[in-house]
Amino acid sequence: MLAYLIRRIFYAVPILIGVNLLTFALFFVVNTPDDMARMQLGIKRVTPEAIEKWKQQRGYDKPLLLNSTAGGAGKITDTIFWQKSASMFVLDFGYSDDGRSISREIQTRMMPSLAIALPTFMIGLVVYVSFALLMTLFRTTALDMAGVALCVLLMSVSGLFYIIGGQFVVSKLWHLAPISGYAGGADSFKFVALPIVIGVAGGIGSSSRWYRTIFLEEIGKDYVRTARAKGLSELAVLFRHVLKNAMIPILTGVVVVIPLLFMGSLLTESFFGIPGLGSYTIDAINAQDFSVVRAMVFLGSLLYIAGLILTDISYTVVDPRVRLS
Amino acid sequence: MPVILWSDALVFLLLAAGGIGAWYVRRHEHLLLPWRRVARSATALVSLLVLSLFLAVGLLDTLHYRAALPGQQSGEAVYSPEVLSVFDKLIEPLRTHTEKTYSAPLAVALYAKESVADTRGNVLREYPRLRYGGAHLADVSQRDGDVAKRALFGALAGLMAGLLIALASVWRLLPSPASGRGAGGEGSQSKYLSPESSLRSTSLSPTLSRLRERGLPLFSMLVATLVIAALIGAVANLATVYHVLGTDKVGQDVLYLSLKSIRTGLIIGTVTTLVTLPLALLLGIAAGYFRGWIDDVIQYIYTVLSSIPSVLLIAAAVLMMQVAIETHPHWFDTAASRADLRLVFLCLVLGMTSWTGLCRLLRGETLKLREMEYIQAAQSFGVSSLRILVRHIVPNVMHIILIALVMDFSALVLAEAVLSYVGVGVDPSMISFGTMINAARLEMGREPMVWWALAAAFGFMLVLVLAANLFADAVRDAFDPRLNRTEGAA
Numbered sequence: 070m071l072a073y074l075i076r077r078i079f080y081a082v083p084i085l086i087g088v089n090l091l092t093f094a095l096f097f098v099v100n101t102p103d104d105m106a107r108m109q110l111g112i113k114r115v116t117p118e119a120i121e122k123w124k125q126q127r128g129y130d131k132p133l134l135l136n137s138t139a140g141g142a143g144k145i146t147d148t149i150f151w152q153k154s155a156s157m158f159v160l161d162f163g164y165s166d167d168g169r170s171i172s173r174e175i176q177t178r179m180m181p182s183l184a185i186a187l188p189t190f191m192i193g194l195v196v197y198v199s200f201a202l203l204m205t206l207f208r209t210t211a212l213d214m215a216g217v218a219l220c221v222l223l224m225s226v227s228g229l230f231y232i233i234g235g236q237f238v239v240s241k242l243w244h245l246a247p248i249s250g251y252a253g254g255a256d257s258f259k260f261v262a263l264p265i266v267i268g269v270a271g272g273i274g275s276s277s278r279w280y281r282t283i284f285l286e287e288i289g290k291d292y293v294r295t296a297r298a299k300g301l302s303e304l305a306v307l308f309r310h311v312l313k314n315a316m317i318p319i320l321t322g323v324v325v326v327i328p329l330l331f332m333g334s335l336l337t338e339s340f341f342g343i344p345g346l347g348s349y350t351i352d353a354i355n356a357q358d359f360s361v362v363r364a365m366v367f368l369g370s371l372l373y374i375a376g377l378i379l380t381d382i383s384y385t386v387v388d389p390r391v392r393l394s
Numbered sequence: 395m396p397v398i399l400w401s402d403a404l405v406f407l408l409l410a411a412g413g414i415g416a417w418y419v420r421r422h423e424h425l426l427l428p429w430r431r432v433a434r435s436a437t438a439l440v441s442l443l444v445l446s447l448f449l450a451v452g453l454l455d456t457l458h459y460r461a462a463l464p465g466q467q468s469g470e471a472v473y474s475p476e477v478l479s480v481f482d483k484l485i486e487p488l489r490t491h492t493e494k495t496y497s498a499p500l501a502v503a504l505y506a507k508e509s510v511a512d513t514r515g516n517v518l519r520e521y522p523r524l525r526y527g528g529a530h531l532a533d534v535s536q537r538d539g540d541v542a543k544r545a546l547f548g549a550l551a552g553l554m555a556g557l558l559i560a561l562a563s564v565w566r567l568l569p570s571p572a573s574g575r576g577a578g579g580e581g582s583q584s585k586y587l588s589p590e591s592s593l594r595s596t597s598l599s600p601t602l603s604r605l606r607e608r609g610l611p612l613f614s615m616l617v618a619t620l621v622i623a624a625l626i627g628a629v630a631n632l633a634t635v636y637h638v639l640g641t642d643k644v645g646q647d648v649l650y651l652s653l654k655s656i657r658t659g660l661i662i663g664t665v666t667t668l669v670t671l672p673l674a675l676l677l678g679i680a681a682g683y684f685r686g687w688i689d690d691v692i693q694y695i696y697t698v699l700s701s702i703p704s705v706l707l708i709a710a711a712v713l714m715m716q717v718a719i720e721t722h723p724h725w726f727d728t729a730a731s732r733a734d735l736r737l738v739f740l741c742l743v744l745g746m747t748s749w750t751g752l753c754r755l756l757r758g759e760t761l762k763l764r765e766m767e768y769i770q771a772a773q774s775f776g777v778s779s780l781r782i783l784v785r786h787i788v789p790n791v792m793h794i795i796l797i798a799l800v801m802d803f804s805a806l807v808l809a810e811a812v813l814s815y816v817g818v819g820v821d822p823s824m825i826s827f828g829t830m831i832n833a834a835r836l837e838m839g840r841e842p843m844v845w846w847a848l849a850a851a852f853g854f855m856l857v858l859v860l861a862a863n864l865f866a867d868a869v870r871d872a873f874d875p876r877l878n879r880t881e882g883a884a
Contacts, residue, residue, distance in 0.1 A: 087698035095710055100717045108717045221867070225804065225860035227811050229831055230852045237838065335705055335816055354709050355817045362710050369703040 070385070073393040077381065081374045085158070088370045092363050093154040102129035102149070105359060127166075127360070128152060153360070162364035166356065171364045174349060181251055182333030182345030185261050189268035190330055193276070194323065196269055201280030202307055205288060217281070223274030232340045235267040249342035264341045268334065283318045287311045316387040324383045325376035332369055395473050397458040399734040401741075404665045405456050411668075428793075431872035436611035438868030440618040441861035447622065448656050448858055454481035455657040458730075477730035481657075485650065487634055491526035493645035496837075499846050500636050502528030502537050527637045541636065545628040552627020556620045640846040642833065648847050651825050652854045658826035659858060662741060662810045663803040670745030671752075671795065678753040679787050682760025683779070692757070696750040704747040705816070711743040712818035733821035740813075740820060744806060752798045759791050793873040800866035804859040811855065827851045 106123040107115050124130040129149060136147045145151055153163065162171035204216040240248040246263040287293065288311055296306045333347030342348070346365070353361035384391040398406075419425040432438050457480040460473040482489055496505035503521035511517050523529070528537055629649070632638050639648035681692035699707070719725075719736060726732035763769060764787075772782050807827075813819035814828025815835075822829060834847035 083694070084698055084701055087694065088702055091698060091702075092710065095714050100714050100721075104717050104721045108720045221863055222860065225856055225863050227808050227827075227831075227852060227855055227859075229811055229815060233831075233835060233838065233848065237843075241838075329703065332703065336812060339816075350706070350709070351816055354713065357713060357716075359713065362706070362713060366702055366706045366710050369706045370701040373701045373703065 070393055077378050089154050092366050096359055096363055157367045163360055165361045166358045178346045178349050179331050181343050185264050186330035186333055188265045193269045193272050197276040198280055200277040204281045205284040220274045220278040228271050231267050231271040239263055251343045264337045283315045284311055287315050320383045324380040328372035328375045395460045397460050397477050400738045401661050401734050402456050408668050428872040432868050435868045436614035437864045439615055441864040443618055444861040452657040452660040455479045475728055477728055488647045488650035493524050493641045495645055496844055497524055497641045499640040500541055502534050530635055544631045548628035548631025549624040552623040556623025639850045642847050648850045651830055652850045654825040655827045659807045663806045666741040666744045666806055667799050667802050670749035674749040674752040678756025679760045682757040683764050696753050700750040707747050708743050709818045715739045733824040736821045755794050756791055760787055763790055797870045800869045804862040807859055827855045
């Protein structure tokens with residue numbers, strides 16, 4: 070198990086190098102730092118001096134890959150690639166355009182993101198699985214049909230609609246929750262409640278339908294018939310046998326997103342004014358702060374790969390037949 | 395002067411490919427079989443009808459031209475810098491009837507009070523009448539009656555047209571009742587028409603009963619056609635003198651904006667998959683068939699791409715594209731071509747993130763297929779790898795591609811709105827559901843609320859995506875070999 074884990078982490082390195090090279094190519098080769106400077110300073114009437122100054126402030130005034138003027142190790146280290154891209158491997162993300170340390174921002178903004186994303190994820194999972202189990206229980210009846218129809222309808226509605234509609238009804242008409250904002254500590258509940266409810270509601274359609282398909286696939290198998298033949302009630306069959314055996318496909322889709330919960334949700338956080346990583350990213354996109362976007366891309370893939378490894382581990386927990394070696 | 399934008403060219407390419415595909419499928423009964431299964435589902439056919447209406451609007455909106463400016467004596471014609479489409483011309487009143495600012499659906503007055511000087515010079519605060527909406531009414535109080543009358547007449551006219559269409563499709567079926575050809579989707583809404591067409595009912599009823607035998611949901615199709623036709627008739631009749639869905643901040647008709655958004659949504663939904671399909675197909679089956687280092691390299695590429703959360707990858711790529719567009723203004727001759735190129739780029743970027751899933755599926759399926767006896771037989775006969783791939787592998791993974799294509803469509807339409815909100819979507823000057831929602835969202839705080847632009851964008855999107863989802867489900871059910879239990883015989 071430990072050997073397997075070490076090997077998996079070892080495998081992740083080339084993928085992270087690939088991500089790093091890709092972002093490097095995207096941000097520094099496709100468009101040179103000169104282009105970015107010109108874009109940020111305004112296209113017209115931009116002087117070469119202003120561009121130089123912009124680049125110098127951000128440390129972009131170095132050669133891309135090889136610094137022939139520097140001596141010794143500086144040939145490699147005193148370059149944009151080394152200082153801006155390779156440094157991300159030790160989680161050194163540098164500074165954003167307003168001069169703040171990105172790593173620090175990530176640390177402080179992780180908690181608000183998590184305060185929304187984690188409850189949404191947990192409550193959502195319970196709600197979706199129960200709804201799917203209910204539909205499975207009433208399969209081939211009109212109730213199941215109605216449930217599926219409802220799911221298709223819900224998943225055809227834009228995610229933006231849930232947020233805008235929810236804000237309008239709950240906050241503006243009923244005055245149950247503040248429209249947006251965030252506070253730490255005990256006050257945070259009234260701010261995070263609405264985003265969580267909306268986040269859960271928005272996923273019902275597609276997720277419940279997906280779980281229903283998984284359960285229906287399981288319910289045709291032999292062990293289910295055996296369980297029924299033993300005289301177990303349908304509920305016991307569903308919860309004790311079908312749910313357990315459906316764990317593997319469920320975990321495949323679920324565990325991988327757990328580390329990504331840190332990143333928060335772009336939409337929810339920006340609509341509700343939550344100072345998390347999602348709104349940080351969206352602000353960076355709107356302000357065209359390239360270094361923040363670059364850091365987020367790298368962090369995102371790092372967490373995704375962590376999620377994949379977690380998924381493998383979770384298999385061994387629910388299915389004793391799975392041995393990692 | 396006709397203008398072919400990049401996205402137009404891609405749409406025409408897609409149409410040609412679709413046409414060739416349809417022609418090929420029609421000539422091969424075994425390929426036609428799953429489609430017959432699709433045609434038996436009422437929801438699939440009705441949603442196909444809705445989708446083809448959207449498609450018609452989108453296609454008309456794709457035929458672009460630049461109008462010649464009048465008043466040029468010399469031989470050289472001067473063209474307006476504004477790129478219009480045939481659809482713009484068709485619904486010209488909607489495009490040109492712009493008011494000053496917001497007005498509610500079917501309103502005759504603006505939504506905000508303004509200072510108006512009356513004939514004696516007194517300044518009053520009141521809701522000024524609209525320039526176009528209900529301008530033919532002498533008195534505001536006549537509006538309700540007028541709206542009801544126009545809607546009714548329009549609906550009746552639409553109903554008649556719908557009946558005619560249904561009748562015409564029955565007529566088209568009649569000459570060759572035996573062959574059963576030409577009895578596709580739209581040619582089948584005729585079951586309950588027999589009273590109207592009693593003249594030819596003797597020859598009609600055998601056709602109908604044959605259609606019914608094949609399980610075509612004739613009644614649902616008829617009802618759907620009539621309802622849609624009546625709706626279109628009513629809206630069209632109202633739209634000439636009212637703003638059916640109100641106007642937005644700068645006074646543009648919301649119905650016009652919604653209809654124009656359809657093309658953007660369709661292009662995002664279809665072109666995205668089209669541009670990346672060759673890549674996914676090529677790499678997917680190559681990785682699955684050749685295995686070894688080719689497989690390793692291809693797997694590495696798509697693992698790297700798919701390990702980046704898609705929104706972030708899209709954001710990064712679109713940001714870079716913005717830089718490229720901003721710093722090279724000389725690439726574009728009109729604003730439309732600039733917005734259009736950005737749309738095509740967006741499709742490419744979206745495709746870049748979505749091809750990996752399809753590639754993985756194709757690789758897995760090819761891995762399975764290459765162990766089949768017929769592939770091994772071909773190999774032992776010395777058939778070249780390329781030939782095996784083209785003759786044996788590709789036709790057998792086609793159903794995966796088709797299912798992925800229809801399933802991705804609705805997700806992409808929804809993604810466009812979100813991306814435009816995030817700021818990495820289509821060009822702000824391009825009309826799309828995302829830009830509509832984005833603009834209307836800012837009016838949430840107004841008291842009383844301006845709701846119609848949001849409602850229109852969400853409503854149109856819901857209808858489009860719902861139809862696409864229902865159709866996609868039917869296609870998947872018909873093509874998924876795991877679900878095909880009833881008709882293995884043919």
